[in-house]
Amino acid sequence: xxxxxxxxxxxxxxxxxxxxxxxxxxxxxxxxxxxxxxxxxxxxxxxxxxxxxxxxxxxxxxxxxxxxxxxxxxxxxxxxxxxxxxxxxxxxxxxxxxxxxxxxxxxxxxxxxxxxxxxxxxxxxxxxxxxxxxxxxxxxxxxxxxxxxxxxxxxxxxxxxxxxxxxxxxxxxxxxxxxxxxxxxxxxxxxxxxxxxxxxxxxxxxxxxxx
Numbered sequence: 540x541x542x543x544x545x546x547x548x549x550x551x552x553x554x555x556x557x558x559x560x561x562x563x564x565x566x567x568x569x570x571x572x573x574x575x576x577x578x579x580x581x582x583x584x585x586x587x588x589x590x591x592x593x594x595x596x597x598x599x600x601x602x603x604x605x606x607x608x609x610x611x612x613x614x615x616x617x618x619x620x621x622x623x624x625x626x627x628x629x630x631x632x633x634x635x636x637x638x639x640x641x642x643x644x645x646x647x648x649x650x651x652x653x654x655x656x657x658x659x660x661x662x663x664x665x666x667x668x669x670x671x672x673x674x675x676x677x678x679x680x681x682x683x684x685x686x687x688x689x690x691x692x693x694x695x696x697x698x699x700x701x702x703x704x705x706x707x708x709x710x711x712x713x714x715x716x717x718x719x720x721x722x723x724x725x726x727x728x729x730x731x732x733x734x735x736x737x738x739x740x741x742x743x744x745x746x747x748x749x750x
Contacts, residue, residue, distance in 0.1 A: 577608040578660050579729045580691050580740045591615050596654040596681065598647045599662030603630055606640060615639045618654070622646045648673065653683045659690030659741065664703035671714055679718040682745040688719065691727060695737040708739060719743035720750070 577585075585605075591613045597606055600619035609617050618641045621627050627644040634640045643650065647662075657678060666674060678688055696705035708724055715721060723742040730738045 577604040578691055580727045580738070581605055581658060581660055581689075582608055583729060584689055584740075584742075585609060585612060588614075593655045594618075594653065594683070596620060596652065596657045597660070598650075598657065599665055600630070600642075601626060601661065605658055605660055606630075606634075610634070610637060610639055617641070618643060618652065620645060620647060620650055648677055650677075650681065652681055654681055655683055655686050657682065657686070657688050657690075659688055659692065661691075661703065664693050664706070666702075666704070668704050668706075675714050675718055679745055684745070684747065686745045687722075688715075688741065688743045690741060691730075691738050692741055693737060694726065694739045711739075711741065715743050718746055720746055 582605075585608060592615055594616045595609060595614060596618045597603065598620045600606060600621045603619050606617050606619045617639060619627075619630060620643045621630075622645055624644055627642050630642045634642065663671070663674060682688070692711060693703065693705050694707055696707075697703060711724060712721060721741075721743055724739055727738040727740045
């Protein structure tokens, strides 16, 4: 039976963003925000990292261009997570010869692990907005001491009723500030042209009990 707490559904919007929905979207090639390459702001951040042994998670991995780039740069401990089996099956085949990557087919909210870095790229915006507080708490749970969330979020609203779902800097500060220190939340200078002016680069570190 499907876990109703974790099921991404909203009857008012007529949306049920479950694993079947996402699997069908990817099979049909109907993911409008798929860039076909690593996101430039995330690529630029990865290029600053020196510790190749960082435990890195990419949730809602999709086609995993970021994971592919990490592996090309020599990172040794990359986990990609998606709960649509057509996606994870494709990734397992693609990376079957690479022992530096682990591909997990699971619901993000059920996932168990500990990571130094979680890369956010179009996962937050794919979740129904009512799950955002739960997302923040789960991220905090998955991160090790001093762990960080780094990535890109939209700084705009969309005409259609998602996904993707939009957001803004003020909302993100309100959401993350109780559990995370906000180190960076600013417009991306290196977005791809169609997204220029509508993305913010974020870097949040996990607050510990005494902070």
